[in-house]
Amino acid sequence: MKGGFPARAAVALGDTQLRRNLAVATGTIRRKRAQVVSERPDWEELREAGRALKQRVLRHLDEYLLQFEAAVEQAGGRVHWARDAAEANRTIVSLVRGAGAREVVKVKSLTTDEIALNRALEAAGIATVETDLAELIVQLAGETPSHILVPAIHKNRFEIRDVLRRELGLPDLSAEPADLTAAARAYLRRKFLGAEVAVSGANFAVAETGTVCVVESEGNGRFCTTLPRVLVTVLGIEKLVPAPEDLEVFLQLLPRSSTGERMNPYTSLWTGITPGDGPEEFHVVLLDNGRTAVLSDEVGRETLACIRCSACLNVCPVYSRTGGHAYGSVYPGPIGAILTPQLAGVDRAGSLPYASSLCGACGEVCPVKIDIPKVLVHLRGRVTRETVRAADPERIAMRALAWSFGDERRFERAQKAARVGQLPFARGGRIERLPGLAGWTRTRDLPALPAQTFREWWRART
Ligand code: SF4
Secondary structure, three states: OOOHHHHHHHHHHOOHHHHHHHHHHHHHHHHHHHHHHHOOOOHHHHHHHHHHHHHHHHHOHHHHHHHHHHHHHHOOOEEEEEOOHHHHHHHHHHHHHHOOOOEEEEEOOHHHHHOOHHHHHHHOOOEEEEOOHHHHHHHHOOOOOOOOOOOOOOOOHHHHHHHHHHHHOOOOOOOOHHHHHHHHHHHHHHHHHHOOEEEEOOOEEEOOOOEEEEEEOOOHHHHHHHOOOEEEEEEEHHHEEOOHHHHHHHHHHHHHHHOOOOOOOEEEEEEOOEOOEOOOEEEEEEEOOOHHHHHOOOOHHHHHHOOOOOHHHHHOOOHHHHOOHHHOOOOOHHHHHHHHHHHHOOOOOOOHHHOOOOOOHHHHHOOOOOOHHHHHHHHHHHHHHHHOOOOOHHHHHHHHHHHHHOOHHHHHHHHHHHHHHOOOOEEOOEEOOOOOOHHHHOOOOEEOOOOOOHHHHHHHHO
């Protein structure tokens, strides 16, 4: 991830149109969410139920996965286990080739973005068509999504019209939302009707029955999951819920938290195959790609409870100014800041845990109560321990501080020494710069040590 978050954020902050688009879009979704959440007197109980269910799944994930595999196969589907992105892509390419297809339609495909499936398919000579309207716009524009739920949040309707005019050859297209959707609909209908293979992601999957669930707003997902002859679903292993009735909790939490709606316009559930109705072949690719490593981190593992609602993005003061591209990751915003470094490695995405003011707004809105600020701080510690060399001055200084703070006498001696040592640097009661710690003090001021500490004052008094 070249450049890190600060460099990319600096570019984004210089784009006033982007900032205007983001402010309007995140502000609108925030208000809608607050309204529909306030209608539920049991919202906190729902959040608690969602959290407890996800924790249970993570505690017994091995059992639920095997149960899910057995249920899918019992219903006529096939399960393929994929350790990483390469293995998942190889499996999908071979399934598409096996079906004799040269083009696939895709829906709800954040997980497929994580494994860069489009690139792998294109390298194998297979074209991909995104069918979610916003993802289609992003694909036609040759860009990457900038929001989990609203991938083209960085574009206004005039920019979208320009993309559709150019890429679909429609010079007279207006910027009216109805005209834009009609143009995309006409294009996509042709693609749906000609597709042999569809690739979908999934919001949830039920261990007990092998059922897969996709929620969406446009109905395009339903075309994808019913029309093509072969359906391949890519599923992160953490997406399971134990039983069908558990969906009741998440199907209330998710729409209110994501689009600010009381329920999703389209909720599709399917189990295996049904002769004469829908796809003739159904495959599930169960993707690990770093998730079991996340599971082994006692603090970081709660990240896997995420249901990708994007509420944390919309309230984040950092995301709502920089947008998603600054994160350089498929998962932007606060969830990206904790998930990406764990999946990709803190050495590759070490700047992301710092892309936060730690204000706590993300944790307050999270429908499954992930303590995002706690995980951010934990990951900052990991970044320091795993990527900063032992001789780094900041690291040495922090260790020395920890050592001094660990014993009362050491602490008092350090205070005395610091009172003398600070003299060349303290100005107006503050220290704004320290040699060797320029990076740390560039964004922080230290209060200068007073001539008498509270303890010294207390002792002198008693
Ligand atoms: S971390 Fe929580 S608020 Fe953010 S996307 Fe995931 S579930 Fe939603």
